[in-house]
Amino acid sequence: MKFPVDSFKGIETPFYYYDVELLENTIATVRNEAARYGNFDVHYAIKANFNPRLLEIIAKAGLGADCVSGGEVAAALKAGVPASKIVFAGVGKTDKEIAQALDAGIFCFNAESVPELEAIEALAAERGVVAQVALRINPNVGAHTHSNITTGLAENKFGINYELLDEVIDIIEGMEHISLVGMHFHIGSQILVMDDFIALCGRINELQELLFETRGLVLPHINVGGGLGVRYDAPDRYPVPDFDLYFATYANNLKLYPGQRVHFELGRSIVAQCGGLVTRVTYVKHGGCKQFVIVDAGMNDLIRPALYDAYHRIENLTSSKPDEVYDVVGPVCESSDVFCRDRKIPATERGDILVMRTAGAYGEAMAFGYNCRALPKAVLSTDIL
Numbered sequence: 516m517k518f519p520v521d522s523f524k525g526i527e528t529p530f531y532y533y534d535v536e537l538l539e540n541t542i543a544t545v546r547n548e549a550a551r552y553g554n555f556d557v558h559y560a561i562k563a564n565f566n567p568r569l570l571e572i573i574a575k576a577g578l579g580a581d582c583v584s585g586g587e588v589a590a591a592l593k594a595g596v597p598a599s600k601i602v603f604a605g606v607g608k609t610d611k612e613i614a615q616a617l618d619a620g621i622f623c624f625n626a627e628s629v630p631e632l633e634a635i636e637a638l639a640a641e642r643g644v645v646a647q648v649a650l651r652i653n654p655n656v657g658a659h660t661h662s663n664i665t666t667g668l669a670e671n672k673f674g675i676n677y678e679l680l681d682e683v684i685d686i687i688e689g690m691e692h693i694s695l696v697g698m699h700f701h702i703g704s705q706i707l708v709m710d711d712f713i714a715l716c717g718r719i720n721e722l723q724e725l726l727f728e729t730r731g732l733v734l735p736h737i738n739v740g741g742g743l744g745v746r747y748d749a750p751d752r753y754p755v756p757d758f759d760l761y762f763a764t765y766a767n768n769l770k771l772y773p774g775q776r777v778h779f780e781l782g783r784s785i786v787a788q789c790g791g792l793v794t795r796v797t798y799v800k801h802g803g804c805k806q807f808v809i810v811d812a813g814m815n816d817l818i819r820p821a822l823y824d825a826y827h828r829i830e831n832l833t834s835s836k837p838d839e840v841y842d843v844v845g846p847v848c849e850s851s852d853v854f855c856r857d858r859k860i861p862a863t864e865r866g867d868i869l870v871m872r873t874a875g876a877y878g879e880a881m882a883f884g885y886n887c888r889a890l891p892k893a894v895l896s897t898d899i900l
């Protein structure tokens with residue numbers, strides 16, 4: 516992806532820059548790779564980036580939506596995703612959110628507990644409708660990723676313990692307004708090694724066998740969640756993730772029954788590489804033992820380094836001088852407002868324009884207004900090229 520720094524003149528920093536062509540290429544690759552199997556459906560996980568203009572591009576391309584709040588269900592509908600392609604997960608869906616999703620007629624709730632099932636049953640009964648539900652199962656499969664983005668271990672708050680599945684299905688059988696249509700899983704995020712997905716397939720196969728042998732039950736939908744990672748270290752070498760390998764891993768390791776469909780909820784892998792956070796250097800400060808590049812973007816604009824120890828490549832778009840070693844930091848009054856420590860980048864001075872790469876996912880979406888800072892704006896390549 517290219518950053519047209521000359522066209523950035525006059526745009527107030529910091530801002531997110533999105534390369535629409537790369538986004539479109541990525542979506543086309545996902546769709547083509549998934550289409551090879553005939554029974555794979557892809558839902559974009561909106562929480563990765565809910566910028567309405569990006570959502571519209573994604574909806575237009577025909578992807579479904581994976582939502583984790585009523586706000587996201589509304590955003591998906593507004594962007595043009597049909598209700599029939601919307602799934603709704605989350606451990607704490609409120610009555611208001613459930614009612615909203617029922618009224619919209621979404622495809623499926625990914626229910627995470629028995630009390631939630633009871634709430635859906637009651638609200639569906641009030642409306643005289645039957646809610647389609649997939650059970651989110653906690654498979655106790657570890658994703659070898661940062662502990663703050665692991666979701667599929669027994670210790671995590673997500674899903675229903677897989678050992679309780681049978682009991683929960685008994686409960687659902689007594690509910691008239693819930694139709695159990697599937698099982699749902701999501702083991703974590705930024706997963707680059709396929710072993711974790713293979714382990715998940717193994718668990719799904721076990722559970723499927725159990726349901727079939729003990730109940731003769733085959734559920735039509737298996738939702739394996741998302742989590743495919745991206746190469747933060749080499750965005751230009753790997754601009755589009757290896758969706759071919761990802762889908763093939765599921766195709767080769769999931770044992771499906773005839774007629775079953777597989778659903779994917781991909782967030783990061785669709786939007787991460789097409790976005791960069793563009794920021795201007797306010798000061799370069801020579802400390803006692805360090806040099807600090809102080810930029811006008813802060814942790815409120817991109818919290819991933821502070822929250823997950825995340826690595827973003829940082830490039831200086833206006834200097835090609837020999838490298839020096841810097842800590843790149845923001846202006847926010849927190850010691851954790853640091854984008855990187857002891858990083859080599861070209862010698863930098865006040866006024867230079869830097870970009871933090873691979874910031875399209877969990878970047879703009881997680882921005883907040885701490886220190887009365889304005890939320891970062893978004894500039895699409897199609898706005899300026």
Ligand SMILES: *Cc1c(COP(=O)(O)O)cnc(C)c1O
Nearest residue numbers: 560604704741742780781782783
């Ligand atoms: C966050 C989330 C996703 C998307 O995860 P990515 O790592 O961005 O692909 C999918 N499903 C659920 C339930 C999620 O919470």
